[in-house]
Amino acid sequence: MNYQPVIGLEVHCQLKTKSKLFCACSTEFGLPANSNICPVCTGQPGVLPVLNKKAVEYAIRTAIALNCKTAQQSIFARKNYFYPDLPKNYQISQYEMPLAEDGYLEILNAENAEISRIPRKKRIGIQRVHLEEDAGKLLHAVGSQELDYSLVDFNRTGIPLLEIVSAPEINSPEEAYFYLQTLKMNLQYLDVSDCDMEKGSLRCDGNVSVVAEPSNLELERKVAGSGKKLGVKTEIKNMNSFKALKEALSYEINRQIEVLESGGKIVQETRLWDADRGITQSMRSKEYAHDYRYFPEPDLVPLILSIDHDLREENFVAEIKKNLPELPAQRKERFIKEYQLSEYDAGVVTAEKKLADYYEDTVKKLQVTGFKLQIVAKTIANWITTELLGKLNAEKKAIIDSPIKPEDLAGLIKLIQEGTISGKIAKTVFEEMYNTGKKAEKIVQEKGLVQLTDEKEIAKIIEGVLRENETIVREYKAGKERALGALVGAVMKKTQGRANPQLVNKILEEKLRSC
Amino acid sequence: MKITKKDVEYVAKLARLALTEEEKEKFCSQLNQILLYMEKLNELETKDVPPTSHVLALKNVWREDEVKPFTHTKEILKNAPEKEGNYFKVKKVIE
Numbered sequence: 023m024n025y026q027p028v029i030g031l032e033v034h035c036q037l038k039t040k041s042k043l044f045c046a047c048s049t050e051f052g053l054p055a056n057s058n059i060c061p062v063c064t065g066q067p068g069v070l071p072v073l074n075k076k077a078v079e080y081a082i083r084t085a086i087a088l089n090c091k092t093a094q095q096s097i098f099a100r101k102n103y104f105y106p107d108l109p110k111n112y113q114i115s116q117y118e119m120p121l122a123e124d125g126y127l128e129i130l131n132a133e134n135a136e137i138s139r140i141p142r143k144k145r146i147g148i149q150r151v152h153l154e155e156d157a158g159k160l161l162h163a164v165g166s167q168e169l170d171y172s173l174v175d176f177n178r179t180g181i182p183l184l185e186i187v188s189a190p191e192i193n194s195p196e197e198a199y200f201y202l203q204t205l206k207m208n209l210q211y212l213d214v215s216d217c218d219m220e221k222g223s224l225r226c227d228g229n230v231s232v233v234a235e236p237s238n239l240e241l242e243r244k245v246a247g248s249g250k251k252l253g254v255k256t257e258i259k260n261m262n263s264f265k266a267l268k269e270a271l272s273y274e275i276n277r278q279i280e281v282l283e284s285g286g287k288i289v290q291e292t293r294l295w296d297a298d299r300g301i302t303q304s305m306r307s308k309e310y311a312h313d314y315r316y317f318p319e320p321d322l323v324p325l326i327l328s329i330d331h332d333l334r335e336e337n338f339v340a341e342i343k344k345n346l347p348e349l350p351a352q353r354k355e356r357f358i359k360e361y362q363l364s365e366y367d368a369g370v371v372t373a374e375k376k377l378a379d380y381y382e383d384t385v386k387k388l389q390v391t392g393f394k395l396q397i398v399a400k401t402i403a404n405w406i407t408t409e410l411l412g413k414l415n416a417e418k419k420a421i422i423d424s425p426i427k428p429e430d431l432a433g434l435i436k437l438i439q440e441g442t443i444s445g446k447i448a449k450t451v452f453e454e455m456y457n458t459g460k461k462a463e464k465i466v467q468e469k470g471l472v473q474l475t476d477e478k479e480i481a482k483i484i485e486g487v488l489r490e491n492e493t494i495v496r497e498y499k500a501g502k503e504r505a506l507g508a509l510v511g512a513v514m515k516k517t518q519g520r521a522n523p524q525l526v527n528k529i530l531e532e533k534l535r536s537c
Numbered sequence: 538m539k540i541t542k543k544d545v546e547y548v549a550k551l552a553r554l555a556l557t558e559e560e561k562e563k564f565c566s567q568l569n570q571i572l573l574y575m576e577k578l579n580e581l582e583t584k585d586v587p588p589t590s591h592v593l594a595l596k597n598v599w600r601e602d603e604v605k606p607f608t609h610t611k612e613i614l615k616n617a618p619e620k621e622g623n624y625f626k627v628k629k630v631i632e
């Protein structure tokens with residue numbers, strides 16, 4: 023039987039404010055335990071939370087980019103539950119009247135649509151976007167030493183989180199992966215979050231169910247007869263990497279199908295992804311947790327984000343809208359138009375904001391030196407997507423850690439365009455630049471790699487090569503065209519690749535004709 | 538709607554409260570009285586009254602994103618029934 027997975031994702035991203043959501047504690051990562059805490063975020067009696075304006079700004083910026091409707095009025099709520107990572111015994115979150123609702127994110131798919139079986143573009147609905155505070159961190163082991171108690175660090179408590187809830191419109195683990203990738207890319211372009219899954223600044227939970235493919239009539243009849251048999255969802259937690267997201271969803275989908283196929287029932291529950299064992303497991307301790315008894319947070323007054331007769335507040339949202347940065351999809355389109363990049367190249371260089379910045383920086387540096395945009399734009403894209411990213415990816419380095427800076431890459435391409443070095447030599451120079459951080463010009467001078475363009479000198483070398491390779495010359499004369507390649511190779515070897523290839527070809531052919 | 542003893546026990550469990558049988562009876566009747574009062578309020582026509590989320594007529598109270606470190610973090614740690622180094626120490630909780 024065929025089943026279609028139905029997935030909704032709940033993403034939490036940590037907003038990159040300097041201070042926490044409701045107090046002035048720092049949000050800095052990696053400080054000693056419990057050094058960024060205060061009476062407010064540890065829930066001491068008599069304290070009052072005060073909302074961080076920047077966090078609201080970031081949240082609204084994101085909501086607008088996700089095509090959501092921002093609320094006219096938004097309120098905070100207490101979500102009540104007991105857990106040692108939550109000092110107040112409630113989390114300040116939003117329930118009724120979130121900041122924004124009802125948007126969508128258009129996901130771009132992988133180039134290899136054949137494998138993914140997914141349409142190239144798809145809109146995934148965004149149900150809501152709201153602000154809440156993070157909880158603390160629990161430690162169950164010190165190093166490899168398992169503790170028989172737990173330790174609590176409240177540094178993270180109260181750090182602003184943006185919760186983004188998708189509609190259940192994702193239909194495969196791959197699509198979930200693209201959704202999260204695209205969302206992450208947008209959040210980075212919006213400059214609201216670092217989205218570092220390793221540091222926990224981007225987290226993702228999923229709701230998963232499976233339904234029989236509508237085309238399967240037989241099964242439909244079965245479902246109609248047995249009512250609630252299909253479509254019960256489970257909540258999957260702890261998918262803390264892109265790999266985990268895909269694996270956990272695949273596992274859970276298969277698990278549910280197996281349960282249904284063997285005549286069982288899906289139990290609505292929370293399940294935890296165990297990456298080591300590659301399975302999801304029921305979290306029995308969460309049985310009671312779903313009754314959070316939300317109620318409006320009495321310590322915080324409502325947010326009025328836009329009303330006709332209050333210009334000041336309306337300006338707040340309008341201002342954010344006006345200053346919305348360029349988003350990845352827009353930037354990609356612009357790169358295709360402005361730099362005449364292929365869809366593929368534009369997709370690769372805009373996949374990360376910092377990479378797109380790197381690309382544009384390099385273009386600008388070259389333009390300064392008087393090169394035509396159309397000529398260099400594509401060359402730069404090639405060098406970045408093949409050589410530079412190849413190196414960086416192999417070393418798991420980010421573009422900002424590239425030892426070759428945009429002006430240096432521009433310098434290298436300038437030397438190629440001017441004919442100072444050949445494309446082949448350029449690769450050697452690039453290697454050297456990457457390893458030593460030296461500038462292209464300096465490497466070329468030091469190593470004497472300047473391209474040989476003196477026709478007389480090339481002719482002399484060619485004459486020598488022809489004398490040394492009489493057999494090959496005879497073969498060529500006998501009609502074996504491929505022999506020419508061997509002769510060119512010999513010339514290049516003699517000049518350590520410095521000879522201008524066009525000139526070598528030209529002179530070589532002339533000499534062969536006349537000898 | 539009427540609050541039963543079972544409801545009281547459920548809420549008590551959520552709030553981690555251990556109640557005696559007498560307390561359960563007492564809260565059951567008190568909670569029912571509160572609900573009765575709410576029913577009284579329901580007699581009012583509130584069709585055109587927007588729900589109140591806060592009793593003060595304030596809105597958009599917020600602060601700029603500035604860090605002001607709290608310097609007495611050790612005092613907070615002092616309140617902990619148990620601690621270890623800079624950490625609060627609790628009974629083992631693990632999923």
Ligand SMILES: [Zn+2]
Nearest residue numbers: 045047060063
């Ligand atoms: Zn604090």
